[in-house]
Amino acid sequence: MSPSATISEATFTITPMKKSSNDKHDYGAIVSDIDLNNINDIDVRHLADAIWTHKVIVVKGQKGLAPIKQWDLEDCFLNIAKHEVVGIPGAENVRLIGKGFQGEDHYGIKNKNITKPLSHDWHEKELPQDEFEKGNTRFQRWHMDAPLYGRDPAWFTTLRCIKRPTEPQVNIRWDDGSGLSMKVEPGLTAFISNVQMYEMMTEDEKKMADHSWVEYAPHPYMWIGDCKGNSNGLGLVSQGKEKELENLGDFDPKDIKTYPMVWVNPVTGEKAFQVHGICARRLFIRSSPTEEPRIVEDLVEIRKLLKIIQERVLKPEYILIPSLEEGDIVMWANYQMFHTAIDYPDWFGPRTMHQANIASSAGPVGPVPIPV
Known part of the structure; x- marks a missing residue:
């Protein structure tokens, strides 16, 4: 039974994400009419249920969210269950990630320029720099947020968009002999559902x-x-x-x-x-x-x-790349999804995101017990 099945209804609105006629992914929702600076315990439970149910949600209109409130939300998620990254001063567990110059003073972080590369140092077959500068890119690394040693994975990850370029589009290439590609706005995160993956088996x-x-x-x-x-x-x-x-x-x-x-x-x-x-x-x-x-x-x-x-499942029609406006927060269920960053050329402009997750106090459960 859902943890919120016996409590009051949510005060916010959930709307399924719009899909094109070519899309085959079956997850994703938009959450609106909520202020995460002032969320109550009941809505925290409903929000957790929404992530479990829809797997990826985008919470709209959080431009004024205090960084510490993003961490408080992660902490609340943990209580239901009972790192180039830089911590935000006063909310060190909320990590600054992004690209380029982050401003003279970003919540106390002074004149930070993030230059850490993404795709080019990870893939065995490098993407030529001249092609990258023209807007051709790749999925960096499909993964879940999990230490896989010592601690269990976070139930959920939250990623708040502070600033990102919105144009021109990038052309994501598979470069694996399949000929597959897709065009999207820059500075976003891509998702695939491991539930759909299971259903294809x-x-x-x-x-x-x-x-x-x-x-x-x-x-x-x-x-x-x-x-x-x-x-x-x-x-x-x-x-x-x-x-x-x-x-x-x-x-x-x-x-x-x-x-x-x-x-x-x-x-x-x-x-x-x-x-x-x-x-x-x-x-x-x-x-x-x-x-x-x-x-x-x-x-x-x-x-x-x-x-x-x-x-x-690694085909354009099964991949969700939700668009984010400044202040939006995308939240996803680590126990169901893989996600990846998508790099773009420096000349597109800086990207600033705040990310938070917390190790779960209850690890994953399978359909049958395993002898360990």
């Missing part, structure tokens, strides 16, 4: 995924620190560049994360194929609760298996 694949689990590497982002990604932003190129575990420094085996392949939405009951393939070190494959799992440690095999399943 065959019955045999679903049976396997429902009963299987993933072991992630210790300090996973250090482990893949020398690796390169595929041109479409999904997954790694297998080059044997993963660090040896003994070169990762100290780690506690009890902090290594093992999660089900499939995560169940606590509000809707939907299933998501939620496997962060770039950090997966072992798969435990079985198709029933009593079957002895097959342990897959070959990273080439792991990535091949995941690629077959995950690339099905």
Whole structure:
């Protein structure tokens, strides 16, 4: 049952996002008539339900939101369940992310110029700089916001648009031999639904995924620190560049994360194929609760298996890239979605965003228990 099923109705308005005739994504909503500076406990619960239900929401009209209030909202989300980034002074858990000059004084951050590159240092096949300067770009890295070591992933992430360029459009290229591309406004975030990904699986694949689990590497982002990604932003190129575990420094085996392949939405009951393939070190494959799992440690095999399943949803018609006006906040369910940044040339202008999430006090639950 929804946590808000027995409390008063929400005071805000939820409207499904408009779709074109070509769009096949089945998620996304607009939330209006709400002031996040003065949100009450009941509406916090309804807002959490809205994220679980619609997976990605854009909360309109939050231009005057105080940074600390964005963090307070994340903290409230956590209580229901009971990093180049720079912290905002007075609200250090709200992180400044973006591109270019952030102003002489941005909430106490003085003369900050963000120059950290995105796509060009991550993909194995680089995008030529002259093509990038003409507005051609790629999805940077499809991921969920999750440490995958020591702490459980955040339920939700919130990203507030302070400033971004709105033109000209960028041309996102897959550059993977598919010939796929799509044009969008610059400075936005793209989403794919791992619920739709699960629904595209065959019955045999679903049976396997429902009963299987993933072991992630210790300090996973250090482990893949020398690796390169595929041109479409999904997954790694297998080059044997993963660090040896003994070169990762100290780690506690009890902090290594093992999660089900499939995560169940606590509000809707939907299933998501939620496997962060770039950090997966072992798969435990079985198709029933009593079957002895097959342990897959070959990273080439792991990535091949995941690629077959995950690339099905990586098509323009299944990708949502919601437009944001200054002050809008996009919120999404980390337990159901992958998202990615999309870079653009510097000459388009600066981008300023405030991002916040908080580790959950309750980790993901699969459709059947896993023996860990």
